[in-house]
Structure formats: structure tokens, C-alpha cells
Amino acid sequence: MKHWVAEKLICPDCLPEEHSLKTQISREAKGDIIDGKLNCPACGRAYVVQDGIANLRPEKTLRVKGVNNGYNAPVMLSAYMWSHFGDLLADARATDAYRIWSQSFVPTSGDALDVGCAVGRLSFELSKTHDRVIGIDTSFAFIARARQIVREKNLDFELVVEGNLTERKHVAFDNGWHFENIDFIVADALALPFAGRDFSGVAAINVLEKVPDPLKHLEEINRVLRPKDAMFLFSDPFSWDPAFSAPERWLGGSGNGSSPYSKRGIDTVRRMFAGEFGVFDPPFEIADQGNVSWKIRKTENLWEQISSQFLVGCRKAD
Numbered sequence: 622m623k624h625w626v627a628e629k630l631i632c633p634d635c636l637p638e639e640h641s642l643k644t645q646i647s648r649e650a651k652g653d654i655i656d657g658k659l660n661c662p663a664c665g666r667a668y669v670v671q672d673g674i675a676n677l678r679p680e681k682t683l684r685v686k687g688v689n690n691g692y693n694a695p696v697m698l699s700a701y702m703w704s705h706f707g708d709l710l711a712d713a714r715a716t717d718a719y720r721i722w723s724q725s726f727v728p729t730s731g732d733a734l735d736v737g738c739a740v741g742r743l744s745f746e747l748s749k750t751h752d753r754v755i756g757i758d759t760s761f762a763f764i765a766r767a768r769q770i771v772r773e774k775n776l777d778f779e780l781v782v783e784g785n786l787t788e789r790k791h792v793a794f795d796n797g798w799h800f801e802n803i804d805f806i807v808a809d810a811l812a813l814p815f816a817g818r819d820f821s822g823v824a825a826i827n828v829l830e831k832v833p834d835p836l837k838h839l840e841e842i843n844r845v846l847r848p849k850d851a852m853f854l855f856s857d858p859f860s861w862d863p864a865f866s867a868p869e870r871w872l873g874g875s876g877n878g879s880s881p882y883s884k885r886g887i888d889t890v891r892r893m894f895a896g897e898f899g900v901f902d903p904p905f906e907i908a909d910q911g912n913v914s915w916k917i918r919k920t921e922n923l924w925e926q927i928s929s930q931f932l933v934g935c936r937k938a939d
């Protein structure tokens with residue numbers, strides 16, 4: 622973990638109180654903290670940094686799935702590496718989803734946060750428009766891979782063909798990403814380890830339907846986003862699944878006529894952007910919206926085609 626990231630961290634277990642963490646370094650290399658601890662002076666919890674990966678997951682928020690969940694499996698790593706970087710491999714079957722999402726970013730002073738970043742493509746793109754970028758995810762496998770890309774500044778990975786049969790893929794990047802200003806940590810979208818109003822840009826794509834408490838996820842984004850001169854890129858397929866969140870927590874598609882969230886999720890989020898339900902304060906002006914066609918390739922013969930509905934919200938400078 623880079624020093625500038627350590628300086629921004631607060632204790633997620635103490636939220637809503639915000640207590641900065643004290644860094645205790647056991648080993649570092651080339652400006653990267655490799656092993657150490659991040660200690661909370663208020664609650665006494667020590668968050669571990671091991672092999673450069675800081676684990677800021679809180680103990681007391683709703684439990685997210687354990688380290689063996691789907692997003693840590695090798696087939697998922699291969700799937701997301703292809704999904705994020707397939708266009709750079711010149712694979713004709715790749716989509717231009719991340720190019721479309723990243724077109725919404727406008728150069729803005731201040732730092733950006735990519736919530737549920739997976740292997741980091743959007744974070745890399747955000748480094749072209751923001752001062753520094755932090756990607757967070759609960760998957761150790763994804764965060765370790767994203768950090769490896771930052772270190773090596775190129776891509777080398779095993780793409781699953783079928784079963785244990787893989788094919789080596791390589792890409793050398795030459796696309797204006799500022800690797801020195803990007804880092805990735807393990808953290809929970811429902812208890813972000815950052816002080817309020819710390820970011821001028823937040824992206825959360827394809828995450829809402831994957832967290833156990835979707836409303837809390839949006840409230841956390843509101844907490845860490847600046848009230849002025851800020852943007853929020855939101856996108857989701859709204860394919861609600863009780864395996865991730867209980868139906869009473871869904872923000873759309875509940876089918877329960879007495880719930881404010883019985884209709885389409887994108888309409889709920891649009892109303893939230895406008896200030897309804899008290900989630901976003903101040904509200905956002907919608908700068909762009911649409912659908913992005915996005916693909917995940919699990920094996921040579923297994924593909925998922927997804928339509929993700931996006932909204933770009935802006936808070937003006939004055």
C-alpha cells in the first residue's frame with residue numbers, strides 16, 4: 622500500500638465516528654508498505670497490511686461473504702481480467718464497456734474512489750482525470766491482481782479455456798494511466814475507511830445488486846463524496862438476487878406495491894439522485910445516462926452478456 626493511501630484511512634469499525642489510523646510499518650519497499658498494521662487509537666483494532674495488501678474490512682457491519690466466495694475463485698479472476706482488459710487484447714468479442722463508462726469522467730481536482738473495483742480497469746481510467754485513485758473491493762484475489770498491474774505496468778495472465786486448461790495473455794500498456802497515483806485495498810463498500818467529503822469522484826459500477834445492504838452502499842458514497850464540484854458514476858444491471866441481498870433490501874423490482882421500491886431500480890436511483898429518499902445530500906444533476914453492454918467470459922464456451930444501466934451525477938462547483 623502506498624503511503625498516501627495510509628494517510629487517508631480511518632477506522633471503518635468506528636463509523637459514524639471518524640478516527641484516523643496510525644501506521645506501523647514492519648517492511649517497506651520502493652515507497653510501498655509491504656507488511657505492517659494500521660491501528661485505531663479509539664477502538665484499538667489493528668488492520669493488517671500483508672504482502673502490500675491492506676485489509677480494511679470491518680468486523681461489525683453486515684457480513685460480506687468469506688474469502689472463498691466466487692470473486693476469489695481463479696475462474697472469476699480470469700473472467701474479470703478478460704472483461705476489464707479484453708479490448709486491449711484486441712479480442713474482437715470484447716466490449717468497449719469500460720471506454721464508454723470512462724467517457725463520463727471530466728478532469729477534476731481531487732481524488733477518486735472506485736467502489737467494487739474488481740481488477741481495476743475503471744480505476745486506471747480514472748487516473749487520467751483525477752489526482753489520485755483508490756480502488757476498493759472485498760476480493761483479495763482481485764486486489765492482489767490489480768496491485769500487480771500497478772507494479773508491473775503491464776498485463777500477464779492465464780485466461781481459462783476450460784477447466785484447468787489456460788492460455789497465457791500479455792499486454793504492454795501505453796495509454797496514459799498514471800500508475801504512481803493509483804492503489805487498491807481490500808475494504809467494504811458498506812463501511813468505507815475514508816473520512817467524509819474526501820473524494821471528488823466516485824464510481825460504483827455493477828456493485829449495487831451484489832451487496833447485502835444496497836441503500837447503505839449509496840449512503841456511504843454520499844458520505845465520502847464532496848458536496849461541490851464532484852461526480853458520481855453509477856451503473857447496475859439490477860439483476861437482484863436473494864443470494865446477495867434479501868428482497869426487502871432491494872431498491873427495485875420488489876413487486877411489493879406498498880414498498881417505495883416496487884418498480885424499476887433505475888427509476889429509484891434517478892429519484893435518489895434528485896434528492897428523494899434523503900440519500901444524496903446535496904442532490905445530483907444528471908449529466909449523462911444510458912445502457913452499457915458488458916460481457917463476462919468465464920470459459921471459452923461460457924459467456925454472460927449484461928446490460929448495465931448508468932447515470933452520471935454531478936454536483937456543480939458553485
Ligand SMILES: C[S@@+](CC[C@H](N)C(=O)[O-])C[C@H]1O[C@@H](n2cnc3c(N)ncnc32)[C@H](O)[C@@H]1O
Nearest residue numbers: 685692737738739758759760809810826827831
Ligand atoms: C459484478 S462485480 C463488478 C466489478 C466491477 N465494478 C466491474 O463492473 O467490472 C462486483 C464486484 O463487487 C465486489 N464486492 C462485492 N461485495 C462488496 C462489498 N461489500 N464491498 C466492496 N466490494 C464488493 C466483488 O468482489 C466484485 O469485484
